[in-house]
Amino acid sequence: MRLAASRFALSLCFLLGALIVAPFAATAQERSWIQMEAHPDLATAEARVRAYAQVLPDVNGYRLNTGWYAIALGPYAPDDGAAVLDRLRAQGAVPRDSYLSDAGIYVQQFFPIGANTLAAPVQEAPTVTQGADTAEQVDIPAPEAPEETVAEARQSEFQLTREERADLQVALQWYGYYQYGIDAAIGPGTRAAMSEWQAAQGYEQTGVLTTRQRAELLSDYQSELEALGMRQVRDERAGIEIDLPLAMVEFARYEFPFAQYEPVDGSGVQVLLISQEGNEATLGGLYEIMQTLEIVPLEGERNRRANSFVLTGQSETLRSHTTARLQNGQIKGFTVVWTPERDAQMARVLEMMEDSFATYGGTLDPGAVDPGVEQGVDLMAGLEVRQPDRARTGFFLDNRGTVMTSADAVAACTRVLVDERYEMEVAHTDTGLGIAVLRPTQSLAPSTFAGFPQDPARIRSEVAVAGFPFEGALGAASLNFGTLADLRGLDGDERIARLELAVEPSEIGAPVLDATGAVVGIVLPEPETGRALPEGVSFALRGDRLAAALSGSGVTLNTAPATGEPLTRNALARYGSDLAVLVTCWN
Known part of the structure; x- marks a missing residue:
């Protein structure tokens, strides 16, 4: 203009x-x-x-x-x-x-x-x-109004009020030219920002804006604000006051602990206001839960403190920023989600949201769920929970949290988690045997870990698989009882044991336990024989052969007592639940 x-x-x-x-x-x-x-x-x-x-x-x-x-x-x-x-x-x-x-x-x-x-x-x-x-x-060009000289521009600038000078700094900051605090003082930082803006607009770089240039800068800034629709939102139920881009989002529903704002006209922008009572443990739980949502990509900065956290996520198709703080028994914050083409625009919006964020009053009622909200085990507060590429079972090898699982559990994974919480790194893989060893990236102290027998188990003895069937949907390991049918595989391989026991795909990698709790095997995928095997036939790598197979790998196995006491089924179930872990692969 x-x-x-x-x-x-x-x-x-x-x-x-x-x-x-x-x-x-x-x-x-x-x-x-x-x-x-x-x-x-x-x-x-x-x-x-x-x-x-x-x-x-x-x-x-x-x-x-x-x-x-x-x-x-x-x-x-x-x-x-x-x-x-x-x-x-x-x-x-x-x-x-x-x-x-x-x-x-x-x-x-x-x-x-x-x-x-x-x-x-x-x-x-x-x-x-x-x-x-x-x-x-019509085509005769209208004469331009005479532009001010630098001296005239300085004179007109001198007439500006403090508020008007601050407005100029705000507009220059919005476009990324001014990087300092808004103090309404036109010093070296503001002059440099003005010069950069002039260069970007094709004007002579004097560092002093003329009256026309000031009007252009402020008018363009105002137009951008109007396009975003930045408005103050005061949510009485959540106890949050914040500026939101209401040209991009609109209120959709409450579902504890969120007030959810959905995209407008395909903007690709989404906002969640977070509001709940809690303590440090509640904040930690929210921090973990947020990372399971599809709207929080895996890559990005994670910064957790005793009373606050910041989560950023970025992928090829999505960006997100979450911040939450615990204060006076209340956890409040927000998440904003956008698509990559809005990166520059949302950097400004995010700053305005953070600067305007304020809390008051109470928190959302835990029963705050609007009628008609979709429910499901793969949803949390109506939001889609990220699902792993695959889930398998593993078990603890030592008191430092080292885990053994199947090799296919970790093949081509960018991220491996144990029990959906603990980051693991692959320390050893043997695709020939079909096993992998994982080490935690943080300190773990499991309550129990595996012991392996030195002698083979007895054929026709009862065994139990401690695994996670149904992709871990039950939330804990369960025991599946069967019989040790043979100490050789179908091709005569004496490293493999055959079991009369049906297993789910997510139980691959699980420990096979004898009556004393010793690990007599690790469940393997069904071999590719070209034939359909009878129902209830499965295979395991023999526990008494693992030590020799892993020699030179740096993995140390603990030996089970030679004459261990048999456990009751209830005691064996508790032991297996503590020993087994859910291993998930994420990409």
């Missing part, structure tokens, strides 16, 4: 040969305006709106909900507004960056005095045409 009033007056004298009007009908909700300019102070806006009113019909001045003052034509029916805007742009009657707006951004009318077009019916839509006697003059 760089054209001065004089340029508009001269241009419009050539263009406005006649006004053709046609009636249109619309309800109060079906209205639009053509916004042409916005200014931070009323005096400038009044001068500009009066200049427009001399050459255009339906000119109005409104105070915006951001505190600025806008100049707009209308109101029109939506389709008519778009058509009028196209014609006026084509004929140079309005600035090129004029755009359609709705009543939601306007608070009060200040021009014409006493008018209230916000509540009035739509206006007749003007169609600007050229008179025959002016057609040849």
Whole structure:
């Protein structure tokens, strides 16, 4: 919006040969305006709106909900507004960056005095045409208003109020040119930012903005704010006050512990306000749960403290930022999710959200669930929970948390978790034997770990598999009893034992226990024989052969007592539940 009033007056004298009007009908909700300019102070806006009113019909001045003052034509029916805007742009009657707006951004009318077009019916839509006697003059360029010299720019800058200087810093900061605090002092940092902005706009780099350049910067900034729809939201149920981009999101529902805002018009932006009572343990649980959601990609910074945490996530298709803080027994924060093409825009929005975030009152009721919210084991508060590529079983090898599992459990995984919480790294893999050894990236202290026999188990003895069937849906390991059928595989391999026992795919890698709790085997995938095996046939790598197979790998196995006491089934079930772990592969 760089054209001065004089340029508009001269241009419009050539263009406005006649006004053709046609009636249109619309309800109060079906209205639009053509916004042409916005200014931070009323005096400038009044001068500009009066200049427009001399050459255009339906000119109005409104105070915006951001505190600025806008100049707009209308109101029109939506389709008519778009058509009028196209014609006026084509004929140079309005600035090129004029755009359609709705009543939601306007608070009060200040021009014409006493008018209230916000509540009035739509206006007749003007169609600007050229008179025959002016057609040849349309392409004559209108003279630019004389630009200020540097000295004149400094003089006009000297007249700015503190608030106006702060507005300039805010706008420069929004575009990434100004990196310091808003102090309303035009020092070296502000001068450098002004110079960078001038260079980006193709102006001479003087470090002093002219009156026209200041108006352009602030007008462009205001237009971006209006496009985002940044508004203060005060959520009484959640006890949170925050500025949100309401042109991109709208409130959808409550589902404890979130107030959920969904995308508007395919914006790809989503916001969750977090509100619940709790303590440090509750905060830690929320920190873990958030990382299981699809809206929080695996890659990104994780920063957890005693009373707060920050989670960032990024993938090829998604970005997210979560922050939460524990204060006075309340956990409050927010998550914002967006798509990569909005990175630059959302960096500014995120800063505004963080700066405006405030808490008050109570927290969401744990029973806060709006009717009709979808439920399921793969959903948390109506949000999709991330699922692993595959789930297998493993078991602890020592008191440091080393885990043995099947090789296929960790094949081609970017991330391996034990019990959906503990990060593991692959320390050893033997694809020939079909086993893998994992070491935790943090300190673990399991209550029990495996002991392996030195002698083979007895054929036809009872054994039990301590595994996680159904992809771990039961939440704990369970025992599956069967019989040791043979100490050789189908091809005669004496490292393999055959079991009369049916296992689920997610039980592969599980320990096979004898009556004393010794690990006499580790469940292997079904061999590829080209034949369909009878139901209830499975295979395990023999526990008494593991030590020799792992020699030279750096993995040490603990030996089970030679004459251990048999355990009751209940005691064996408890031991197996403590020994076995759920191993998940994530990509």
